[in-house]
Amino acid sequence: AEPGNPAHAIFERFLRAGECREVLGCFLELCQQLGLQGSGLQLYHGLKAALNYWNAKALWSKLDKKAGHKDYDQGTACAGTKCLVVGAGPCGLRAAIELALLGARVVLLEKRDSFSRNNVLHLWPFTIHDLRALGAKKFYGRFCTGTLDHISIRQLQLILLKVALLLGVEVHINVRFEGLVPPTDKAGGWHAVLQPSSSPLTHYEFDVLISAGGGKFVPEGFKRKETRGKLAIGITTNFINRHSRAEVEVAEISGVARIYNQKFFQNLYNKTGIDLENIVYYKDDTHYFVMTAKKQSLLKKGVILQDKADIESLLAPDNVNRDALLSYAKEAANFSTNYCLPDLEFALNHRDLPDVDMFDFTCMTRSENAALVQEHNGSRVLLGLVGDCLVEPFWPLGTGVARGFLAAFDAAWMVRRWAAGTPPLEVLAERESIYQRLSQTSPDNTNKNVSQYSIDPATRYPNINLQAIKASQVDLGGVSPVSASPVASGAVCEELLSWCQASTAGYPGVAVTNFSTSWTSGLALCALIHRFPMSLHRDFDSIDPQDAIQTHQMLLDIAEQELGIQPVLSSAEMATLTEPDCLDLITYLSHFYQIFGTSPE
Ligand code: FAD
Numbered sequence: 001a002e003p004g005n006p007a008h009a010i011f012e013r014f015l016r017a018g019e020c021r022e023v024l025g026c027f028l029e030l031c032q033q034l035g036l037q038g039s040g041l042q043l044y045h046g047l048k049a050a051l052n053y054w055n056a057k058a059l060w061s062k063l064d065k066k067a068g069h070k071d072y073d074q075g076t077a078c079a080g081t082k083c084l085v086v087g088a089g090p091c092g093l094r095a096a097i098e099l100a101l102l103g104a105r106v107v108l109l110e111k112r113d114s115f116s117r118n119n120v121l122h123l124w125p126f127t128i129h130d131l132r133a134l135g136a137k138k139f140y141g142r143f144c145t146g147t148l149d150h151i152s153i154r155q156l157q158l159i160l161l162k163v164a165l166l167l168g169v170e171v172h173i174n175v176r177f178e179g180l181v182p183p184t185d186k187a188g189g190w191h192a193v194l195q196p197s198s199s200p201l202t203h204y205e206f207d208v209l210i211s212a213g214g215g216k217f218v219p220e221g222f223k224r225k226e227t228r229g230k231l232a233i234g235i236t237t238n239f240i241n242r243h244s245r246a247e248v249e250v251a252e253i254s255g256v257a258r259i260y261n262q263k264f265f266q267n268l269y270n271k272t273g274i275d276l277e278n279i280v281y282y283k284d285d286t287h288y289f290v291m292t293a294k295k296q297s298l299l300k301k302g303v304i305l306q307d308k309a310d311i312e313s314l315l316a317p318d319n320v321n322r323d324a325l326l327s328y329a330k331e332a333a334n335f336s337t338n339y340c341l342p343d344l345e346f347a348l349n350h351r352d353l354p355d356v357d358m359f360d361f362t363c364m365t366r367s368e369n370a371a372l373v374q375e376h377n378g379s380r381v382l383l384g385l386v387g388d389c390l391v392e393p394f395w396p397l398g399t400g401v402a403r404g405f406l407a408a409f410d411a412a413w414m415v416r417r418w419a420a421g422t423p424p425l426e427v428l429a430e431r432e433s434i435y436q437r438l439s440q441t442s443p444d445n446t447n448k449n450v451s452q453y454s455i456d457p458a459t460r461y462p463n464i465n466l467q468a469i470k471a472s473q474v475d476l477g478g479v480s481p482v483s484a485s486p487v488a489s490g491a492v493c494e495e496l497l498s499w500c501q502a503s504t505a506g507y508p509g510v511a512v513t514n515f516s517t518s519w520t521s522g523l524a525l526c527a528l529i530h531r532f533p534m535s536l537h538r539d540f541d542s543i544d545p546q547d548a549i550q551t552h553q554m555l556l557d558i559a560e561q562e563l564g565i566q567p568v569l570s571s572a573e574m575a576t577l578t579e580p581d582c583l584d585l586i587t588y589l590s591h592f593y594q595i596f597g598t599s600p601e
Helices: 006-016 020-034 040-050 054-067 070-075 090-101 125-133 153-166 245-249 262-272 295-300 322-336 400-419 424-438 490-504 523-530 548-563 571-575 583-596
Strands: 082-086 105-110 120-122 150-152 170-173 176-181 191-195 208-211 224-228 233-240 253-257 276-283 286-293 356-360 363-367 371-376 379-385
Touching (some): 006 054, 020 170, 054 070, 054 153, 082 090, 090 208, 120 153, 120 276, 150 153, 224 548, 233 322, 322 356, 371 424, 490 523, 490 583
Parallel strands (some): 082 208, 208 379
Antiparallel strands (some): 120 150, 176 191, 233 286, 233 356, 253 276, 371 379
16 A cells, blocks of 8 residues: 555555444545445446555456456346345345346345354355455455365455445445335335334335345245254354464364264263264354254253253253353363363353353254245335345354355346346246255255356256246246245146156055145155155154154155255144145145156156
């Protein structure tokens, strides 16, 4: 930076800023200093022209390279599209960046005004490559040095916030999105109910809403599904990292699953009474640990006071001894690092309390659809979900932010198709076809050539079928909301029924004649699954025909884990179907049909 050039000095402060408000403050100051107004890529070009010293230029060349990708049509692909993004978590910010590169106007709302999560996220190779290409190292020098493949949530948010601002995303903090307001007359557009209601943004009219409000928040119209797995209690904790020599030397633990290291967990249990399924340790701003603990050991160590059947009461604050929880987490951390981290001291969370939390991962939620269209007075709004509100991640597996970024790219691709005038049903059908793949993705089954990744799904998912769900299968259902589940028409139902009959023929106790009572015992579904190769190693002998709910639960789990087919009904609902042709069951079975084709072998 030129000494004495105030804009350069402000820009350097912006690059280093370590708090959300500080980043926004520096950016405003910078724009004022340079006399720059407006937003979008125009603002980006203004900044580039005004800041042309070496350090800034190195960043521009990275961002220019990114912006030059053909998918963006030189920032014109979505010119004229107005987007509202809800949530400045990693996924909302990442989606906002893509929309800005596409040339859309992007307004992003965040209800909070600070980034306070110390917890550390695992990054897949493509996310590391992606963040580097956005200039991550310029904003955070320690970004993924050496073999490091993780980052704290708050540092990730800071990096993405800075990139978003530079690309002209309009970021507003302390504004909460509360719902959609349809246009009041033919000339008007969709806008949002906001808190505070005095926010000038209540007048902002948009045609795309990307919701990235995290695990608990989805806008009206989206249905959430719960998957109940086996009991899983997660504990996260952070300790202060003083970056001393001793601390630097202690090795990280990336995912010691119980099955792979039984001896370690046995020793831990023998020595301390702590019984874990897994533990992960990452070093970042803090020493971060995440572990899945067995209920019995939490009871024995006095962390959970009383055993209760339902998980919510089990982990309710009045049933948890905080001090015992702190000791439990610290003891596990000490043991698993061989007592080599001297004087572990808890880092503080945003409430200034020791940063230790216990979470329930037994019940995970996901959205049934990734996108919807609403229409009123002839005006349409496209709604898309990204991040945790689309699929809640299981933290110890570290899949959250990678799948979150994949969904952010997919959502941007959808907006590009929308802006190109593709018919809404086609846009939705394509989006749902891609969404089907999301829960099965891993670094191993996504394309290896991460430098080629773009918002185009074909660059990321091998052999993706963008028409797995047909536009004709998307049910427009009148005006709003448009449901995109692959509900079949009459003819398709008949075809599906004969396929189910053929696939289950010859199994004792199975006679498929409809889409309800024929399936309640679970035996028909069992026969269907059993017919296909992936189930060969499964032990179906343990099935107890008397316990239909348990049978269904097992089958739903197998289908989800091995085929990525999400349950549409709960095991209890499956076991008690009565209505003549249950649409949810048809939807569910049609996924099997899509995967296994016309006739099973
Ligand atoms: P989030 O990061 O949750 O961001 C959502 C944002 O939307 C938030 O900033 C929120 O304030 C804002 N928001 C919500 N509703 C509204 C609204 N109505 N209006 C305006 N803004 C709104 N994952 C791991 O892998 N390991 C961990 O240890 C871990 N720890 C976590 C700890 C906590 C307390 C939380 C909440 C999440 C944690 N996660 C962890 C999950 C991880 O943070 C996410 O997978 C990742 O950040 C991507 O999430 P996201 O961007 O979809 O949502």
